[in-house]
Amino acid sequence: MAQDNKVFDLHHGYLLRTDLCAxxxxxxxxxxxxxxxxxxxxxxxxxxxxxxxVHDNPQYYSKGIDLIVQGKETFSIDLKTDSYMGTDPMRKIxxxxxxxxxxxxxxxxxxxxxxxxxxxxxxxxxxxEADEIYYYYLAVLNEAQELTDIHSEYKMKIKSKTDxxxxxxxxxxxxxxxxxxxxxxxxxxxxxxxxxxIDELKISYSGATNxxxxxxxxxxxxxxxxxxxxxGRNLGRVYPKILE
Numbered sequence: 741m742a743q744d745n746k747v748f749d750l751h752h753g754y755l756l757r758t759d760l761c762a763x764x765x766x767x768x769x770x771x772x773x774x775x776x777x778x779x780x781x782x783x784x785x786x787x788x789x790x791x792x793x794v795h796d797n798p799q800y801y802s803k804g805i806d807l808i809v810q811g812k813e814t815f816s817i818d819l820k821t822d823s824y825m826g827t828d829p830m831r832k833i834x835x836x837x838x839x840x841x842x843x844x845x846x847x848x849x850x851x852x853x854x855x856x857x858x859x860x861x862x863x864x865x866x867x868x869e870a871d872e873i874y875y876y877y878l879a880v881l882n883e884a885q886e887l888t889d890i891h892s893e894y895k896m897k898i899k900s901k902t903d904x905x906x907x908x909x910x911x912x913x914x915x916x917x918x919x920x921x922x923x924x925x926x927x928x929x930x931x932x933x934x935x936x937x938i939d940e941l942k943i944s945y946s947g948a949t950n951x952x953x954x955x956x957x958x959x960x961x962x963x964x965x966x967x968x969x970x971x972g973r974n975l976g977r978v979y980p981k982i983l984e
Contacts, residue, residue, distance in 0.1 A: 772891045773835055774852075776915065777821030777876045778806065779908045781922070784978045785809065793968055804868030818870035818927070820845070825877035827920045833919040837879040837918055844923065844965045844972065845876060845946060846934070849956040852947075863957065865934075868927060876978070881916040891915060912982065922975040923966065930971040934958075 778795060785791050789811035794800045804898045824841035832838050847863030851978040934941075941960060948955040966972040 744799050783841040783982045806872045815871040817867045820875045826879040846958040851953040853953050877921040879918040881918050917979045923972045925971045933971045
């Protein structure tokens with residue numbers, strides 16, 4: 741990137757391409773879709789380690805921690821779920837299935853204020869206290885309303901603090917997974933990698949607009965982010981292994 745076209749401050753999470761401001765791509769992942777990813781990831785990991793699900797524990801909200809793995813080593817996970825992994829380039833189901841984007845999203849600014857007298861808020865890439873980011877690409881073919889009842893039942897169980905295993909079982913049976921891929925990376929190492937390589941990376945950015953601010957994420961080509969050139973580890977498909 742040309743030096744005079746960007747503003748970058750790793751400490752505060754800033755990365756803006758002033759020459760690309762007209763072409764912002766917006767992606768949102770609903771809480772329901774995040775639950776799909778969380779449920780599948782837990783079942784995948786539980787085959788080998790003990791998992792503590794803390795995503796709904798207020799103690800961990802500000803830390804950005806969803807899961808804690810307890811096995812040969814103990815570490816925390818911040819889960820990110822991305823629907824842009826569909827196999828059909830023409831098929832789109834809002835919030836659940838989109839064509840494979842080929843990019844990793846890294847949120848650098850959670851709130852870039854329109855009012856420049858207000859302070860901006862750094863994104864999860866800089867604020868999360870998790871040891872690992874588990875970036876789960878998941879494309880689901882169910883219609884949006886098809887899984888509403890199951891999700892509602894899950895929320896009721898969470899509210900009443902009752903076991904959610906049975907409703908999670910029902911979700912796994914009901915999901916129509918088109919494609920998935922799990923990429924993991926150590927967050928501290930990824931921050932250093934980004935700092936060291938920011939000038940050489942071919943990146944653009946994505947902006948999700950809100951009434952008073954915009955959320956800014958880097959769009960890094962997946963092949964550049966994955967080993968051996970980057971910090972990401974491609975663990976491949978998850979869903980078929982859950983069904984084994």
